[in-house]
Amino acid sequence: MIVAEPKPVEEIKKMLDGYDKVLMVGCGTCTTVCLTGGEREVDLMATAVRLMHKVEGKDIQIGQQTILRQCDWEYIDELQNVEDYQAIVSFACGAGIQGLARRFTNIPVMPGVNTNFIGFNEEYGLYSEQCKACGECILDKTGGICPVARCAKGLLNGPCGGTNNGKCEISSDKDCAWVLIYNQLEGQGKLDQFKQILAPKDYGKAGNIRMLDLRK
Amino acid sequence: MGFKEDIQSGKFVVTAEVGPPKGTDITRMIHHIKALKGKVAALNVTDNQSAVMRVCTLAIAKVLMDLDVEPIYQMTCRDRNRLGLQSDLLGAAVLGIKNVLALTGDHTTLGDHKDAKPVFDIESVQLLQVINGLNEGRDMAGLELQGKTDFFAGAIVTPEANPLEPQFAKFEKKVEAGAKFFQTQAVYDMKKFHNFMERASKYNVPILAGVLLLKSAGMAKFLNKFVAGISVPDELIQELANAEKPLQKGIEIAGRQIAELKDVCAGVHVMAIGAEDKVPDILAAAGL
Ligand code: SF4
Numbered sequence A: 001m002i003v004a005e006p007k008p009v010e011e012i013k014k015m016l017d018g019y020d021k022v023l024m025v026g027c028g029t030c031t032t033v034c035l036t037g038g039e040r041e042v043d044l045m046a047t048a049v050r051l052m053h054k055v056e057g058k059d060i061q062i063g064q065q066t067i068l069r070q071c072d073w074e075y076i077d078e079l080q081n082v083e084d085y086q087a088i089v090s091f092a093c094g095a096g097i098q099g100l101a102r103r104f105t106n107i108p109v110m111p112g113v114n115t116n117f118i119g120f121n122e123e124y125g126l127y128s129e130q131c132k133a134c135g136e137c138i139l140d141k142t143g144g145i146c147p148v149a150r151c152a153k154g155l156l157n158g159p160c161g162g163t164n165n166g167k168c169e170i171s172s173d174k175d176c177a178w179v180l181i182y183n184q185l186e187g188q189g190k191l192d193q194f195k196q197i198l199a200p201k202d203y204g205k206a207g208n209i210r211m212l213d214l215r216k
Numbered sequence B: 001m002g003f004k005e006d007i008q009s010g011k012f013v014v015t016a017e018v019g020p021p022k023g024t025d026i027t028r029m030i031h032h033i034k035a036l037k038g039k040v041a042a043l044n045v046t047d048n049q050s051a052v053m054r055v056c057t058l059a060i061a062k063v064l065m066d067l068d069v070e071p072i073y074q075m076t077c078r079d080r081n082r083l084g085l086q087s088d089l090l091g092a093a094v095l096g097i098k099n100v101l102a103l104t105g106d107h108t109t110l111g112d113h114k115d116a117k118p119v120f121d122i123e124s125v126q127l128l129q130v131i132n133g134l135n136e137g138r139d140m141a142g143l144e145l146q147g148k149t150d151f152f153a154g155a156i157v158t159p160e161a162n163p164l165e166p167q168f169a170k171f172e173k174k175v176e177a178g179a180k181f182f183q184t185q186a187v188y189d190m191k192k193f194h195n196f197m198e199r200a201s202k203y204n205v206p207i208l209a210g211v212l213l214l215k216s217a218g219m220a221k222f223l224n225k226f227v228a229g230i231s232v233p234d235e236l237i238q239e240l241a242n243a244e245k246p247l248q249k250g251i252e253i254a255g256r257q258i259a260e261l262k263d264v265c266a267g268v269h270v271m272a273i274g275a276e277d278k279v280p281d282i283l284a285a286a287g288l
């Protein structure tokens, strides 16, 4: 899923300076699962912003709606009375935020979260990056462990000189992906795969304005 | 005779390194280069070492050549994409640089511009292949060059890496990718190094063992704590701690290590980190 982190309430309040009727929109899929932008988080954020306004003696009206997905016209269409608001804060990932900005072009849409990565739900509240969406998956060659996303340098041919007791040179609490890959392939009796030199990636694929067209 | 000829003749080869300064004042560096001139086969010129921004390697390599000292041009993949790397390599060839050391490079977050975008478009193994391609007259896109390069390409290896196996497999890949010589990370554990050499020697690539000048017990402890792949044994730390003049002791230790390494590998790469003018003393202590 897409993992995002909440933006600080002060930052959101600042974005809303000058508006007194805003809509906060939660997303029921990825950002709900990562505890950042679901119905509950929208409620907490709306309450906090209301309180801060109250302390300053200002008035703000905040509407709250959460739809199943903001990256899909079908669900965006379920939003109600959006035109009544001066601004929207979206708690979806970057794709969802832009979905609202594309639908409601005359209303400013603000990001309620920072979108971070494509990740795995390690345990409640803990997520790890697993994929950089490089567009040419090589997991078949690396023991099912992605060096593009999980090696700090995205190396393709083994560990750098900084690998230390299985940890990455950037931090002793991060695993070195290349030691993980080596151990995995060794366990599978597939070390010959480790020895094959992988060619540079085709960043021409990842660097373009990407679209996928499966319509026939 | 140059570095390549020396190494291929089977002579015991000594290299050292200079770090380009941060800023345009190169007087101290020139002093170091002059102290090393004639004492070493070639001098490595580091490339934004430790991800700290400094004078570019190409300019300093040219300064070395103007002083009649042969450079080993270090090239990391951290700061330039494949266009930048290849065009700098062509530039190096035009300037007459012959030796290139292909490195991946330390991560940007370890340096002094932690917010920089790290590049790593390609990495050390692939860079070696690129250099070989340029030597054969074509670039990474497969296009023909007007005039090819003739680089002597090398790489690095960490014989005391933990775990060693993945590192060794990468060493094999570097040989396959065209590394013609290796310089190693600092070697302290002679037993480990012997074992490494036993396995590495079958690839028939000259290996220069890294010797790092220990200036104090504090420095040794720092290396153990913060630098991956270096483990200074306790005895050496004690020796330095007990010494009245630790730097002198460090020079003696480095000399002793070189003497020990003389029969084990093709040469040594001496890293004096800011005390390059002491390299001649180290070599004298080694009896070279
Ligand atoms: S190689 Fe890694 S980044 Fe690329 S698609 Fe596969 S998992 Fe994602």
Ligand code: SF4
Pocket (backbone or CB within 6 Å): A150, A151, A152, A153, A154, A155, A158, A159, A160, A161, A162, A163, A164, A167, A168, A169, A170, A175, A176, A177, A178, A179, B107
């Ligand atoms: S230590 Fe391992 S994970 Fe970290 S950059 Fe080096 S190879 Fe990649």
